[in-house]
Amino acid sequence: MFLPISLPVIGGILLKHFKDWDTRPLSAFSLYILSPALIFHTLLHAEITWTDVTSTFWFSILNLIALWALAEIISRIFGLGAPEKAGLTLVSTFTNCVNYGLPLVLLAFGQLGLDKASVYVIGQMIIVNTVGIFFAARSEFTVKNAMLSVFRMPTIYAAVIAVIMRSSGISLPDALDGGVSMMATGYSPIVLAILGAQMLRPKGDTAPWQSNVRKAFWAGLVVRLVAAPILAWLILKALQVEGTLFPVLLILASMPTAVNAVILAEQFGASPQFVSRCILWTTAVSMVFLPIMIVMSS
Numbered sequence: 001m002f003l004p005i006s007l008p009v010i011g012g013i014l015l016k017h018f019k020d021w022d023t024r025p026l027s028a029f030s031l032y033i034l035s036p037a038l039i040f041h042t043l044l045h046a047e048i049t050w051t052d053v054t055s056t057f058w059f060s061i062l063n064l065i066a067l068w069a070l071a072e073i074i075s076r077i078f079g080l081g082a083p084e085k086a087g088l089t090l091v092s093t094f095t096n097c098v099n100y101g102l103p104l105v106l107l108a109f110g111q112l113g114l115d116k117a118s119v120y121v122i123g124q125m126i127i128v129n130t131v132g133i134f135f136a137a138r139s140e141f142t143v144k145n146a147m148l149s150v151f152r153m154p155t156i157y158a159a160v161i162a163v164i165m166r167s168s169g170i171s172l173p174d175a176l177d178g179g180v181s182m183m184a185t186g187y188s189p190i191v192l193a194i195l196g197a198q199m200l201r202p203k204g205d206t207a208p209w210q211s212n213v214r215k216a217f218w219a220g221l222v223v224r225l226v227a228a229p230i231l232a233w234l235i236l237k238a239l240q241v242e243g244t245l246f247p248v249l250l251i252l253a254s255m256p257t258a259v260n261a262v263i264l265a266e267q268f269g270a271s272p273q274f275v276s277r278c279i280l281w282t283t284a285v286s287m288v289f290l291p292i293m294i295v296m297s298s
Contacts, residue, residue, distance in 0.1 A: 012196025036158035037183035046115035087271035095255035256282035
């Protein structure tokens, strides 16, 4: 199952190692062009119901609160400092559901799974750019800046336009729809190659280990790889989520730590050293346990 996904990841690793590949231009292309195209095309043609939307909404909120609370408890038990506490919260609560999750869901559950995943992914984009900033820098958090960061994301506008068109019964001309579909198709291999390059040399990985950083690192691994899937399963059961939506949300909530976490950690001094290491190791380990989860939850 993971062979199709691993090939572009390996390609990204090789490009980074032998050519010192600068992923920034292609990252911008995927963020501002390919990702909006994927969300727009998916939402425009998605087979989703109002029940899917409400279930996804409540799951996202409850799962976020549960992981936040767990990170707070662990931080107090281990006596972590403010930077490590903020970093652990980022590692615990935000997953790589876009760059890694969407291609995996599409491969494992087909177009129906991708349709249902789109609602969760859009919600996570909003949460990362609002609550994520709050987690990373509570003293510097402003509602205005958080909301502005959301509205700078073209994916949000693509989602709004798709919802308006769908509710109004408006459809794209076949030629234009085909072009959008082609861009959406190009999203997965490109972002997986970027992910591979980012895995090879995480920022801050050469920094010396410190006691608080070591504690936060191991706590982050346990939360993301063990506690997060268990909590997600319990919440989905409590909400009585069924059908394809159940494994899709479970897998997306069990993804490795989001790459965006280290961006926020670097910007606000939330111990980027251990956050970047958690991204690397949770991504590597996920390639072993996620196939097992997919089989067990399907």
